[in-house]
Amino acid sequence: MCKLTIAIDAMGGDLGPHIPVLAASKSLQSYPDLTIIIVGNRSQILPLLKKYHLLDHPRLSFIHADNVIAMDVNPVYALRHTSDSSMHIALNLVAKGKADACVSAGNTGALMLLAKQALKTLPGISRPALISSLPNMRLGHTYMLDLGANLQCDSHTLFNFAIMGSVLCEKVDQIDSPGVSILNVGKEENKGNDVIQRAAELLKQTKHINYIGFTEANELFTCQSNIIVTDGFSGNIALKSCEGMGRVFSEQLDKAINSSLYSKLLGKLLRPVLKKQLKHLHPDMYNGASLIGLRGIVVKSHGSANETAFTYAIEHAIKEIQWQIPASISKKLETVLSERDCLLHE
Structure with missing residues (x-):
């Protein structure tokens, strides 16, 4: 080394x-x-x-x-x-x-x-982007960019984001031809605004990017995409929504475990199992967003x-x-x- x-x-x-x-x-x-x-x-x-x-x-x-x-x-x-x-x-x-x-x-x-x-x-x-990884139940993790550096992006900027994300994934994760998708309001090809539609067309035209279509926000943790491309406004909102939901889940779980003597005893038995199963979801593991x-x-x-x-x-x-x-x-x-x-x- x-x-x-x-x-x-x-x-x-x-x-x-x-x-x-x-x-x-x-x-x-x-x-x-x-x-x-x-x-x-x-x-x-x-x-x-x-x-x-x-x-x-x-x-x-x-x-x-x-x-x-x-x-x-x-x-x-x-x-x-x-x-x-x-x-x-x-x-x-x-x-x-x-x-x-x-x-x-x-x-x-x-x-x-x-x-x-x-x-x-x-x-x-023309613009650097913030890229970080999210936990993915199928792939281990998925990279998403931009996460807030560029609130508005044109189609060429989103196209460049796809290239940058692909290279990072190829090198760091050693994945050949990682799948790239665009965050959209639906998976159908006719969904999305003109910027998203044009970015999709540009990605379809290049053989150097494995473009696999659109991804909806409810699939962030389960999609088949190694890289999800979006503008910084949508990306930042999606990321913070996920973080907020994670905190709510954790707080509600603790509240349920401490709600009665029986649940406390059950929680004591289940806590090591839960900790092991949910370890890959811990936010500390995904700290570090690159200005790519x-x-x-x-x-x-x-x-x-x-x-x-x-x-x-x-x-x-x-x-x-x-x-x-x-x-x-x-x-x-x-x-x-x-x-x-x-x-x-x-």
Whole structure:
């Protein structure tokens, strides 16, 4: 395994810098060829590094940042006025080739704008997209993009999303010709607006994408699609609806188990079985949404991620580095666009 370096914005999360520091420590133990650069405020980070015995770690270094981008800061303001922030510094480490990827739990809008400015998009890509995986009862998991970076998309943007998602799935999951679908209000070919209809036509015309049709929202966890493509508005609503339903299910299950002495005893017997069966549905396993389409690797962690969830985000960045996702997307995009240009001129 080749050496790799990840820059971590340690100041962006909701739960404080101790979460990314703990996740960094765990990742360094698991990956002997990994080097981590922690970026954050000296007064907060150095005591944590001392507490967790990381001050003299040979594969961990620290860079001070004077500023932090708060979760409620306007992304445009962050772009213009926070060049000394931990997020900005971490992204610039990737831009300058001093790190192979950046992981941050900070302000999503700011991360997207700063990453686009620092790293630029790949040739042929106008907008990066947020992509993450959802649990799938048939396939293990399904990737969905966009999850909120682009609220409005035209058909060509959705087409590019399909290419980017396919490459990520092919490389990270080692799946040949993964199935791609478009999120729609129905599975029938005549359903959906003009943008969706045109995107479907573009995907049907290329032999390099395994387009399998439309997917409805009630099939997100059971569909045969490896990649589901949608605009950021619909994707973000779908994702948060799923998260909300998951919390309701968990709360109702706990309430039912604690409703009587009999149910408590039964729950005590069933809890280990339920925990084992539902382990693959735990949201921590799916933490880490990539800003895909950039010339570098950027992974967005949930702001409320715990140590385990943040560690998964770091592991996702490691996989993207190992499979050189930006270069792979650029190569496939060049092939697909060349084929499409030939079709248009026939």
